[in-house]
Amino acid sequence: MLRFPALRRPARFHQRVFGFVERSRRLQRRFKLAILAVTILILVGLLAGSPRGRNLAAGAIDAAKASARSMVGLPTPRAEVEAATHRNRLLAIDDAARKFRANFPTMDEPIQRLFRYAGSDPDHGLLRWGNYDQTLLLPSTVFEADDSGRSYRLRPNTRSIWVRNVSPRKTPLTFLIVPDRPELAEVLRGSGGVIVSSSIQTTNSWGLRGPEPDPSAPLRGIVLGDSYMQGMFIDDEHAPPECLRRRLEKRFEAKVSVLNTGHLGYSPEQYYYTLLEYADRFKPQFVVVSLFANDFGGIEEAVRGEGDWDEGRYWLGEISQFCRTRGLIHLFVPAPMERQLSAPRRAGFYPGLISNILDEGSEAYLDPIEAFVDRNMAMILEADRAGRRPSTSPLYNGAIGDGHFSPIGAEVWAEAVARRLGLLLEKNHK
Numbered sequence: 001m002l003r004f005p006a007l008r009r010p011a012r013f014h015q016r017v018f019g020f021v022e023r024s025r026r027l028q029r030r031f032k033l034a035i036l037a038v039t040i041l042i043l044v045g046l047l048a049g050s051p052r053g054r055n056l057a058a059g060a061i062d063a064a065k066a067s068a069r070s071m072v073g074l075p076t077p078r079a080e081v082e083a084a085t086h087r088n089r090l091l092a093i094d095d096a097a098r099k100f101r102a103n104f105p106t107m108d109e110p111i112q113r114l115f116r117y118a119g120s121d122p123d124h125g126l127l128r129w130g131n132y133d134q135t136l137l138l139p140s141t142v143f144e145a146d147d148s149g150r151s152y153r154l155r156p157n158t159r160s161i162w163v164r165n166v167s168p169r170k171t172p173l174t175f176l177i178v179p180d181r182p183e184l185a186e187v188l189r190g191s192g193g194v195i196v197s198s199s200i201q202t203t204n205s206w207g208l209r210g211p212e213p214d215p216s217a218p219l220r221g222i223v224l225g226d227s228y229m230q231g232m233f234i235d236d237e238h239a240p241p242e243c244l245r246r247r248l249e250k251r252f253e254a255k256v257s258v259l260n261t262g263h264l265g266y267s268p269e270q271y272y273y274t275l276l277e278y279a280d281r282f283k284p285q286f287v288v289v290s291l292f293a294n295d296f297g298g299i300e301e302a303v304r305g306e307g308d309w310d311e312g313r314y315w316l317g318e319i320s321q322f323c324r325t326r327g328l329i330h331l332f333v334p335a336p337m338e339r340q341l342s343a344p345r346r347a348g349f350y351p352g353l354i355s356n357i358l359d360e361g362s363e364a365y366l367d368p369i370e371a372f373v374d375r376n377m378a379m380i381l382e383a384d385r386a387g388r389r390p391s392t393s394p395l396y397n398g399a400i401g402d403g404h405f406s407p408i409g410a411e412v413w414a415e416a417v418a419r420r421l422g423l424l425l426e427k428n429h430k
Contacts, residue, residue: 271289
């Protein structure tokens with residue numbers, strides 16, 4: 001039997017290193033590790049020492065958690081979603097405040113004077129989140145902060161009026177509804193601001209627009225909404241919820257009390273917390289939820305089907321569940337856009353997606369656009385016969401460059417909502 005000699009690996013020869021060289025290398029490695037550790041500590045300190053840094057660090061942690069969960073098909077816990085949203089809002093407000101304070105001295109003196117009168121200067125203005133994900137500058141003479149979920153609210157027992165044509169550059173999204181006092185005309189001198197004389201707004205003792213609430217009225221309801229329900233540039237008598245109250249009183253021949261909780265810039269999250277605040281105190285039989293495209297992101301984004309519809313679905317679902325648990329009649333009503341009345345409607349995304357994300361029967365969803373189109377056509381035809389065709393829809397404030405309901409539009413909205421509510425209330429009492 002043949003035997004082959006075993007193949008042996010050649011012996012390795014290690015080059016000997018002098019002791020002082022090895023010590024030097026060890027010191028270099030330790031030095032590099034120390035530099036790396038110090039750099040990490042500095043970065044961590046920088047991140048922890050600034051709002052943006054803390055937000056970036058928390059966001060990186062959230063992203064890592066979300067990636068790990070997606071591997072096993074787990075959703076992100078609701079608490080983490082809301083914590084991240086809160087951090088982003090605080091960061092946006094901090095950035096806006098810093099920039100506004102730096103830019104305010106560069107504004108014309110009449111504009112500065114008006115902002116101080118309104119309580120919208122850097123020392124007194126309310127910078128709060130609204131319009132789903134924007135930072136708004138609100139006058140502290142008319143609004144006050146709310147940290148219970150609503151972000152801000154109207155001050156009680158306050159008389160105010162709208163000023164338009166003032167939109168200085170390098171300021172956050174600004175709303176100038178200001179105290180209605182005799183000195184306002186002088187304050188406006190040189191600012192270019194124009195008083196909208198028909199827009200006087202008063203709030204009751206609950207900090208809501210409209211008559212003093214009557215929890216003992218036979219029929220009681222809450223209207224949740226944004227600037228469309230608050231009533232931009234129109235007086236108290238023509239705010240949509242007040243028009244609704246009058247129509248319901250006429251239909252049922254009984255005292256009706258309606259809470260107008262509409263606040264400019266509100267979105268479904270704020271609607272929900274508003275409902276929580278007033279439901280037990282007022283004990284309504286019905287709830288109307290007015291919606292608009294910017295409840296789900298930017299207006300143009302929502303019209304294209306973009307935006308955050310999942311977040312809207314969550315909060316509208318919370319409202320639905322609250323109402324079902326309490327046995328409250330509830331009705332979701334998207335506000336028609338003026339351009340949808342005569343131009344191509346393109347309603348597949350707005351308001352079409354609202355009907356898709358609602359877990360409700362058809363009776364709880366009302367799109368009043370047909371009533372708006374019919375009334376708009378009738379009024380234009382009437383104006384044509386009189387030889388004075390309007391350049392914008394008479395159902396909106398187009399005459400002053402605003403897209404909210406005019407007093408006529410508010411009545412059309414109230415008529416459509418009252419009709420559906422009447423049927424729901426009668427069905428509920430059978």
